[in-house]
Amino acid sequence: MTEALERAVLPPFSDLDPFSPDVLLEPEPMHHLLREAGPVVRLSRYDVHALARYEQVHAALVDWQRFESGAGVGLTNFRHEKPWRPPSLLLEADPPAHDAPRRVLREILAPPALRRLRESWLATAEELVDRVLAEGPEVDAFAALAKAFPLRVFPDAVGLGPDGRENLLPYGNMAFNAFGPVNDLVTADAHRVAELSAWVNAQCAREALSEDGFGARIWAAADRGDLTHEQAPLVVRSLLTAGVDTTVHGLAAALYAFTTHPEQWQLLRERPEAARIAFDEAVRWQSPVQTFFRTATTDVRVAGTVVPEGTKILMFLGAANRDPARWNAPDRFDLTRDPSGHVGFGMGIHQCVGQHVARLEAETLLTALARRVRRIEPAGIPCRHPNNTLRSWVSLPVRLVPAG
Structure with a gap:
């Protein structure tokens, strides 16, 4: 035993199970207990x-040298x-292996490229909202909006x-479950691992992608020597894995927030730039990505x-995002708050490289809704979907009251 270990403060022990079904569906009580128990x-x-x-949590996220x-x-x-499956070159790699893939994606997903998408994405969002409103006031906002919009525009952008x-959401559900223990959620997906993995891997091949999307630009980077040709499909896979589920469930979280905080919806309608x-x-309030692990290098x-x-x-991103030592009234969804600094997208060199894509998807859909919908009201009991890593949804029944 090293001298440092001999002088160490022993942390409190807990038999809490963060991967139990009840906790996955409602993690906040456990988060409170863990924060109260101590820093470790x-x-x-x-x-x-x-x-x-x-x-x-923030300190561990930014210290990749000691928390790999x-x-x-x-x-x-x-x-x-x-x-x-082969590790992600972005999520499950550290420098120097992490550097080139992240640099390539950062350039591809830079603000100028996203600005070119904004107009077409807003038109798609407006078309979707108009169609949903025409079908009647009551709708499953998860399926009809939070899921439908990203599954259209993001795969289009990738190519x-x-x-x-x-297959994208089932694959993501499987991938994020695999970050936890081998519990019933993991074994329930076991029969589809080969099928879903084969489908996703096939989409990452050069010949499967359009010539004008993010995926083609990743392969072009390999042609230039910025990546190897072996790395290119793994980078496309990382983009697909990280870029769908988190945005879908983040959008669902926003819509859920507005059903439970109607005054905030009115504020957004008055200030659509928000x-x-x-x-x-x-994302801070609901944290679609609840947890991630690191490993101590020393x-x-x-x-x-x-x-x-x-x-x-085990870093509890969701708990950090509601820590009263960092946030005032953390359990409240509040558009007057400055949420910057939340760890819902990670932090440091592994911070989500596609976060601005997710923000653009959310901006265009919420803007289209705010122009057309006066109120978003609950129309039933929301249903969560348990996942070892994600705070995810099955359904979100709402009533959309059109603007006059």
Whole structure:
């Protein structure tokens, strides 16, 4: 035992299970208990160190040298166990392997490219909202809006063909479940792993992609030598995996927020330029990505506790985003708040490279809704979908009251 370990403060132990069905559906009570327990908590069920306060989660996210992603951002430790698919070159890699793929995607998804998409995406959003309103006041906002819009515009932008897009969310559900323990959620998907993986991998091939999308530009970067040709399909896969589910459930979170905070919808209608703030506040408030793991590369002292080298650290992004030490009235969805600094998209070099794409999707859809809908009211009980990593949805019944 090292001298540092001998002097370490022992963290409180907890037998809480963050992957139990009840907690996955309603994590806030457990988040409160973990924040109250201390800056570091040892979760005995999985033998991991948990961070639930904003200060420690943020510090771990930006310290890639001591909290690595290359050993996997799930419970599985890639140092000792083989991953179920080739690791993501963005999410599950550290410098130098991480540098070139991120640089290529950052250039492809730069603001000028996104500005060129804004007009067409807004027209698509307006067309979708008009069609939904024409079908009647009551609608499942998850299926008809939060899911339908990203599954149309984002695969188009990547360059996917029209067939098979219904596979994207099941694949993402499977991929995000795999970051947790091998529980019933993982085994329920086992029979589709080969099928869904084969479909997604086929979409990442050069010949499957249109000539004018993000995917083609990734392959062009490989032709220039900015990436290897072996890396190109893995970067396309990372874009597809990270760019659909998180946006879908982030949009659902925003729509849910407006059904439960009607005064905030009126504020958005008065200030439609606040659409992006609304999306970021929804991501902070609901945190579509609830957790990610890191692995200690050395003995790391965190608030007096030494986390031993090789140990998995479970970061509760959702808990950090509602930490009262960082946010005033954190359980309230509030468009007058400055939500910048939330960790819903990560932080540091692994911060979501496609976050501005998600913001543009949200901005265009929420803008189209605000122009046409006077009120968004609950029309039934919302239904969550349990996932080991995502705060996701099955349905969100609402009543859309058209503007006069």
